[in-house]
Amino acid sequence: MEKLHLDYPAGAPAAQAVLVGVVASGDLEVLIAPAAAGSCHIVIHSAADGSAARWRAQLDRLFGDGQAAAMQMEINDFGATPGVVSLRLAQALEELSA
Amino acid sequence: MSHQQDITRLLQGRSFIELSARERAHSLLDAGSGRELAGPFERLYSPWLSAQGIVAQADDGVVICKGLLDGQPAVIAAIEGGFQGGSLGEVGGAKLASALELAAADNRQGIPTRAVILFETGGVRLQEANLGLAAIAEIHAAIVDLARYQPVIGIIAGTVGCFGGMSIAAGLCSYLIVTREARLGLNGPQVIEQEAGVAEYDSRNRPFIWSLTGGEQRQACGLADALLDDDSVLIRQQLLDFIARGLPEQPRHRRSQHMLQRLLAMDSTSQADAASARQLFQSGAKL
Amino acid sequence: MSQPSISQRGRDWFHALCGSAPLQQGLPPSLLVADGELAGQPARYIAVVADPHNPFERARHGEVGLLEGWALAAAIDAAVQADQQQTDKRAIVAIIDAPSQAYGRREEAYGIHQALAAAAAAYAGARLAGHPVIGLIVGKAMSGAFLAHGYQANRLLALNDAGVMVHAMGKQAAARITLRSVDELETLAASIPPMAYDIASYASLGLLWRLLETEQPDQPTPADVQQVRTALAEALHDIQADPQRDLYQRLHGEHRQATRRIRALLQGQWSEIGG
Numbered sequence: 001m002e003k004l005h006l007d008y009p010a011g012a013p014a015a016q017a018v019l020v021g022v023v024a025s026g027d028l029e030v031l032i033a034p035a036a037a038g039s040c041h042i043v044i045h046s047a048a049d050g051s052a053a054r055w056r057a058q059l060d061r062l063f064g065d066g067q068a069a070a071m072q073m074e075i076n077d078f079g080a081t082p083g084v085v086s087l088r089l090a091q092a093l094e095e096l097s098a
Numbered sequence: 099m100s101h102q103q104d105i106t107r108l109l110q111g112r113s114f115i116e117l118s119a120r121e122r123a124h125s126l127l128d129a130g131s132g133r134e135l136a137g138p139f140e141r142l143y144s145p146w147l148s149a150q151g152i153v154a155q156a157d158d159g160v161v162i163c164k165g166l167l168d169g170q171p172a173v174i175a176a177i178e179g180g181f182q183g184g185s186l187g188e189v190g191g192a193k194l195a196s197a198l199e200l201a202a203a204d205n206r207q208g209i210p211t212r213a214v215i216l217f218e219t220g221g222v223r224l225q226e227a228n229l230g231l232a233a234i235a236e237i238h239a240a241i242v243d244l245a246r247y248q249p250v251i252g253i254i255a256g257t258v259g260c261f262g263g264m265s266i267a268a269g270l271c272s273y274l275i276v277t278r279e280a281r282l283g284l285n286g287p288q289v290i291e292q293e294a295g296v297a298e299y300d301s302r303n304r305p306f307i308w309s310l311t312g313g314e315q316r317q318a319c320g321l322a323d324a325l326l327d328d329d330s331v332l333i334r335q336q337l338l339d340f341i342a343r344g345l346p347e348q349p350r351h352r353r354s355q356h357m358l359q360r361l362l363a364m365d366s367t368s369q370a371d372a373a374s375a376r377q378l379f380q381s382g383a384k385l
Numbered sequence: 386m387s388q389p390s391i392s393q394r395g396r397d398w399f400h401a402l403c404g405s406a407p408l409q410q411g412l413p414p415s416l417l418v419a420d421g422e423l424a425g426q427p428a429r430y431i432a433v434v435a436d437p438h439n440p441f442e443r444a445r446h447g448e449v450g451l452l453e454g455w456a457l458a459a460a461i462d463a464a465v466q467a468d469q470q471q472t473d474k475r476a477i478v479a480i481i482d483a484p485s486q487a488y489g490r491r492e493e494a495y496g497i498h499q500a501l502a503a504a505a506a507a508y509a510g511a512r513l514a515g516h517p518v519i520g521l522i523v524g525k526a527m528s529g530a531f532l533a534h535g536y537q538a539n540r541l542l543a544l545n546d547a548g549v550m551v552h553a554m555g556k557q558a559a560a561r562i563t564l565r566s567v568d569e570l571e572t573l574a575a576s577i578p579p580m581a582y583d584i585a586s587y588a589s590l591g592l593l594w595r596l597l598e599t600e601q602p603d604q605p606t607p608a609d610v611q612q613v614r615t616a617l618a619e620a621l622h623d624i625q626a627d628p629q630r631d632l633y634q635r636l637h638g639e640h641r642q643a644t645r646r647i648r649a650l651l652q653g654q655w656s657e658i659g660g
Contacts (some may be wrong), residue, residue, distance in 0.1 A: 019138055022118060023155040024180035031156055033139055047153045048188040074141075076153050135654045136647055144623075145643050146577055156536035162651065164658050188579070190645040196651045199631075222528070222553040229579040231528065231553045232592050232635065233644075235536035239632050242509035263532050263553075269502025284498040284529055285488050289558055293488040294443060310494045321496050351503040355408050361451055361495065366440040370494035378495055 002049050010040040014069035020091045028077035028090040032038060033049060035072045042073040047067055062093065069096065105251045114255050114330045115279060119176035122216055122255075123163035125330045126174055131165035136193050144187050146226045148331040160195045161189035168338050171195050171204065179218030179258030184304040186219060186264065187226035191233020195313050198240035198250075201304060205247035211334015212248040212341055215241075215271065218255070220286060234263035241270040247350070249273055253333065254280040254313065254322075269351060274322040275333060278311030282321065309372045315382070318329050319379040338385035391435040391446050394524040394548070396481030401610045402480070402617075406430070409460065413452045415439055417626060420475070424618035425565040428476035429464045431457065433483050433534055440609045443489030449530035450487030454500025457534055461507035465514050474516040476621050479508070479535040484523030485555065486533070487528045517624035519617055522584075523602065526551045540594040542621040544600040544613075547576065568602035575654065578640050590634040592636015594620060 014034040021029035035041065040063055044055055062068065073092075077084070117125060124132045136142060138156030148152040159181035163174045175194045177184045186194070197213070204211035222230035241250050249272035254260045256279030260268050265284050276282065285293075287301035300306060303376055307317060317325040325334050362379055368374070401418045406421035410659050415436035419601030420429050435447035442626030449457075462478060468474045485496060512518045520526075531551065535541070543549055551558070560567045574581040588596050595617055599609040624630075636645060 001148065001153065017139055019156070023182075024154055028181070029155060030136075031138055033368075045148070047151070051225060065127050073154065076155060078126040078153050101538040117557065122463060135657050135658070137649045140650060142643065142647055142650070146579060150573055162516040164655065171650050188641070189647060193651065194646045200651065202656045210430075211530065223579065224559050225553060225577075227482060227553045227559075227580045228551060228587055228590055228592075229641070229644075231531070231536075231551075235532055236632055236635070237513075238505045239509050239537060242506055243513060243631070248514070254457045263529065266502045266505055266529065266532055267497075269499040270506055275416060282498065284486060285493065288494065288562065290488045290490070291555075292558055292659040294490070296492050299493075310490070316496075319496065321499055345516070349506075350499060353456065354455045354463070354503050354507070355564075357455045357500070357503070358452065358459060360415075362440070362453065366442075366491065373449035375494040385468065 002046055002051070004044040004052055004055055005015065006044070008040040008068065009064035009066035010038060010063070010068050010070040012037050013070040014071060014096055016096065018092050020093045020095060021088045023076045023078045024041055026080055027086055028075055028080045030088050031074040032096055033072045035070045037070045040068055040073065042069050042075065044052065044077065044090055045073040046077040047079045053077040054082065056091070058082065062089060112329050112331055114333050115257060115277070115328045117330070118180070119161045119178035119218065120217060123176040124162050125175040126214065126334050127163060127165035127167060127172065128169065131335050132163040135162045135164055137196070143190050144226065146187065149184050150225055152225060158187060158189035159184060160186070160193045160290070162193050167212065167341060171209060172214065173201050173211060174214045174216065176216040182223055184219060184222035186230045186233055187223040188229040188233060191237065193228055195233055195236040195240050198237065198244050202240065202244040202247065203344050204255035205244070210248060213244055213338035214251045214253065214337060215267065216253050216255070217260035217264055218258045218267055219260055219262070219264045220258065221264050231263060234267065237267050238270060241267060245270065245272050245345070249341055249343070249345055251275065251337055253337070254282055255328065255333070256280045272323070272349060275324045275336050276317055276322040276328060276346045277326055277328050279328060281308065281311045282316050284311070294307060310370070310375065315372055315375065318376050321379070346353050391515045392484070392524045395432045395447070395480055396434045398521070398605060399480050401605050402478070402614065404432050407416045412460060412541045415441070416456045417445070417458060419453045419527070423476050423478065424621050426473070426476060426621070428478055429460070430478045430480060431460060431642055432480040433457070434532070441487065441489070441491055443492060444487040447483055447653060448485050448487040448500065449533050451497050451500045452494055454497065454504045454533055458503035458507040460567050461511050465511050465516065465518065467620070468516070472528070474514060475534050476507070476519060477511055477550060477565050478617060479520045479538060481520055481531065481535040484525045485527045486529030486658050488556060500530050504533035505537055512539055512630055515622050517631065519620050519624070521613070521617065523550055523552065524548055527552045527555070539624045540617055540634065541592060542595045542597060543584055543593055544585060544602045545596045545598050547583070548602060551584065551587045552580050552582055589638065591638050592635045594623070594634065598649055609619035
């Protein structure tokens with residue numbers, strides 16, 4: 001089990017709080033809370049170890065351009081596959097912009 | 099219930115079972131009236147899970163939603179069966195007990211807050227054992243207290259069902275709504291098989307398990323009050339009907355003399371089955 | 386499957402505390418009920434004991450099963466009914482030594498969950514009606530058995546002894562269900578108080594009103610009995626002096642900080658939202 005922190009530059013604060021998913025086996029929950037403009041801070045609790053590189057790769061794709069909303073994101077992951085992780089992240093960001 | 103009806107319902111998107119605990123709570127309350135209390139953004143994680151290498155959920159698997167039912171104040175406590183089998187730990191248990199207690203306190207001040215519990219739970223979270231058990235005792239106390247003022251309605255929809263100490267909580271409710279997919283039993287099938295052997299209880303024999311503890315059987319025995327299809331609209335309607343009915347004249351748990359007589363009169367040497375259970379409950383006065 | 390040895394503690398302590406008070410008739414042999422006294426006031430003592438001839442074969446070692454659940458409810462409801470017009474309600478003392486709920490096909494088929502609910506409702510109802518309810522744990526107080534018989538008490542007392550245990554599930558079963566070995570479970574329990582099986586760890590959770598030292602918990606000496614009787618009397622007076630008849634007393638333990646935080650938060654948010 002590990003805890004990871006990732007930071008990215010970001011834009012204006014997220015418009016609302018969002019929660020998607022459930023910490024069921026093979027799934028994860030994603031919480032988004034608005035934060036002060038300019039940065040995005042992500043905390044990941046993962047049941048698996050040694051997944052830091054994989055998380056960074058996935059989140060770089062979404063937040064690496066620094067254009068995402070400023071937020072505090074929390075991910076509680078119970079062994080989801082990269083596919084399920086992508087799905088939940090996409091769901092969360094879609095709900096954010098809804 | 100036909101295959102065609104299943105498809106229709108799925109296409110209409112009215113399945114209750116498919117919904118998360120949070121979605122279920124909001125689907126039952128009057129549209130837009132739900133406000134979550136002590137929610138996931140408070141980050142009240144279990145203090146006990148990470149030390150055991152278990153990833154915690156931000157709401158600890160219990161959603162407390164205050165709102166309106168038919169315009170009257172209500173609180174819904176929904177257990178998320180997807181997280182740790184819906185088992186209750188310290189935090190989730192405290193949320194549930196406290197919500198019920200606050201509803202009772204409201205009633206003592208003339209506010210007719212009623213409560214609904216969505217049971218999707220295996221009972222005590224063993225990783226928090228005695229704090230889970232203590233919380234469940236407090237939930238029992240709170241249901242008995244509140245049920246003096248307002249009907250406390252339980253809903254068991256599946257797929258996890260309602261087991262352990264929370265099956266006792268279900269037995270304390272004024273009314274119970276179940277689906278065919280639901281199960282209601284004290285001990286999980288695996289534990290019974292471990293304790294009593296596979297000949298007594300085969301935990302992998304699904305038709306057998308549902309024949310004894312499934313929603314249809316329980317309702318036929320009078321251990322549940324309404325058997326409904328997996329349909330949010332119908333479930334909400336039944337919920338409102340039970341609330342309108344008010345406190346039951348004689349709650350199930352007050353039939354001790356009757357049940358003792360019936361149990362002592364039956365042939366306990368033959369093994370139980372669905373038919374003998376129905377016979378136990380259906381003969382004589384209604385339970 | 387193991388053949389559990391049958392504990393006599395519940396039976397022995399029941400007789401020690403009830404003295405010559407006659408047993409209530411008309412109940413299954415697994416229930417001992419007698420109207421004795423406590424601190425000079427009427428008290429109904431209740432114990433669930435092993436009945437090797439229990440018609441339900443999965444409930445022959447002291448488990449709380451179908452008959453026990455409904456009979457507990459009957460015995461308590463009768464006391465509440467009898468005292469309905471009294472201002473001073475008799476105390477109800479649950480003497481607790483039960484290894485578990487009963488596990489079996491008949492039990493599930495015939496609604497054991499409902500039988501235990503009846504018992505829990507009866508105890509809670511008695512407490513709300515003003516009866517002082519005291520739980521005395523002299524042996525095992527396990528999961529459903531404890532929820533049905535004792536956990537609704539105003540005050541919980543326990544003997545401080547290795548044979549006294551409160552838990553949600555026996556070690557073997559708990560290990561299997563959580564996919565760990567018993568050793569792993571015990572290691573975890575050593576650093577996670579709510580998981581532990583010993584009564585000292587349970588006491589650290591703040592759920593007990595008092596932990597009692599006795600010389601011979603298995604075969605109580607007269608001094609042991611006197612000591613417990615005194616403690617029960619003090620519990621009785623403590624309850625009678627308390628205007629609150631809920632379980633709030635259990636919220637102060639060092640290991641229930643999260644519980645207190647949540648309750649305070651919920652209370653605050655509840656008022657904000659309004660009725």
